[in-house]
Amino acid sequence: MRLRLIYSGGTIGSAGQPLEPLQAAEFHALWDRHVAPRLGEAELVWHWLDPPLLSSELVPADWGRLARLVLGADEDAVLLLHGTDTMAWTAAALAFLLTLYAADGTPRGRFARPVVLTGAQRPLFEGDGLRPGTDALENLRTALNAAALGRREVIVAFGSLSLRGPRVMKMSTRDDRAFTCPKGSTPAAPLPEATAAALTAQLDRLAPHLGARAVLTVTASPTEAAQLVRQLEAIIDAMDDKLGAIHLLGYGTGNFPARSALTPLLRALHDRGVVLVAGSQVPHGAVDPAAYGAGHWLTDCGALSAADMTGASVHAKLHVGLALAATHGWQRVDMERFFLTPVAGERRT
Numbered sequence: 001m002r003l004r005l006i007y008s009g010g011t012i013g014s015a016g017q018p019l020e021p022l023q024a025a026e027f028h029a030l031w032d033r034h035v036a037p038r039l040g041e042a043e044l045v046w047h048w049l050d051p052p053l054l055s056s057e058l059v060p061a062d063w064g065r066l067a068r069l070v071l072g073a074d075e076d077a078v079l080l081l082h083g084t085d086t087m088a089w090t091a092a093a094l095a096f097l098l099t100l101y102a103a104d105g106t107p108r109g110r111f112a113r114p115v116v117l118t119g120a121q122r123p124l125f126e127g128d129g130l131r132p133g134t135d136a137l138e139n140l141r142t143a144l145n146a147a148a149l150g151r152r153e154v155i156v157a158f159g160s161l162s163l164r165g166p167r168v169m170k171m172s173t174r175d176d177r178a179f180t181c182p183k184g185s186t187p188a189a190p191l192p193e194a195t196a197a198a199l200t201a202q203l204d205r206l207a208p209h210l211g212a213r214a215v216l217t218v219t220a221s222p223t224e225a226a227q228l229v230r231q232l233e234a235i236i237d238a239m240d241d242k243l244g245a246i247h248l249l250g251y252g253t254g255n256f257p258a259r260s261a262l263t264p265l266l267r268a269l270h271d272r273g274v275v276l277v278a279g280s281q282v283p284h285g286a287v288d289p290a291a292y293g294a295g296h297w298l299t300d301c302g303a304l305s306a307a308d309m310t311g312a313s314v315h316a317k318l319h320v321g322l323a324l325a326a327t328h329g330w331q332r333v334d335m336e337r338f339f340l341t342p343v344a345g346e347r348r349t
Helices: 024-034 060-071 087-097 136-148 196-209 225-242 259-271 293-300 311-328 332-340
Strands: 002-009 043-053 077-081 099-101 107-111 115-118 154-158 161-164 214-219 243-250 275-280
Touching: 002 024, 002 060, 024 043, 043 060, 060 077, 060 087, 060 196, 060 311, 077 136, 087 099, 087 115, 087 154, 087 196, 087 311, 099 196, 107 196, 115 136, 136 154, 136 161, 196 311, 214 225, 214 311, 225 243, 225 259, 243 259, 243 293, 243 311, 259 275, 259 293, 275 293, 275 311, 275 332, 311 332
Parallel strands: 002 043, 002 077, 077 115, 115 154, 214 243, 243 275
Antiparallel strands: 099 107, 154 161
């Protein structure tokens, strides 16, 4: 099996105290001495980001960079070494960016090879050798096994688990099983194979728009309604016309405070073309706007239900949807239809 290995940084390739990513050449040299002999007969074709990414500082434009590297691979599968902080976001974004769409956003095809993301809770190397107790070697073995299965999807391989990318959440900063799918694992609907050329042409159109309009996440908390409104108004004014969507992370099944104070503001934003999505801070279960009046009022403001999508998947899909909207001249209703359409197994309903 031939693999394209993309080193983008992260804990797996970090050293020192505090940890900082090793430069690619140093990481590659240590890999050849200490890792390659332990991973069997997989043939690796290397590519790396120079300088490496700090995943905590990753922005939507970086998803486009990584997608382009994936699409440039002609090996059997792609293995992406990535930091754990934003691995769930990148996995979801790649699942959306490696899908081919019609002009109305209908999925038409999917990248023909497996794309596997992995990383580590503890660095792979220490000094001139392997770090004692690192979880990285086991994660790499899990990733190679996932790649060998040949499934045309984006996978996060971590803690001996192979998880569907658009469904993962990071659940621990310490445990080796840092990632799970707390909302369940949903396979993507079958699609024909999309050529790398067609996906690259699509990416060329989308890339300039990734992150051009903001996706604002607002998390419910015990806050005075007037204070919450003032904070939101200040942020919205600063963004001017660059605000594309708001993800309202509520309590429980999607309940959100400050109904009377926020209703006029959210309705006005919706009328201006801003996409509103009602989500939940709770890791397990789904949003149910009909369950309580405390959540149903968001529907009356035009908010869509995130259903059982993860927060990372919501954020990534909104950004990709906004890029598609800019490319194809969509109205808000077209963007909303795209968000509600399952693309890569990111939502059941």
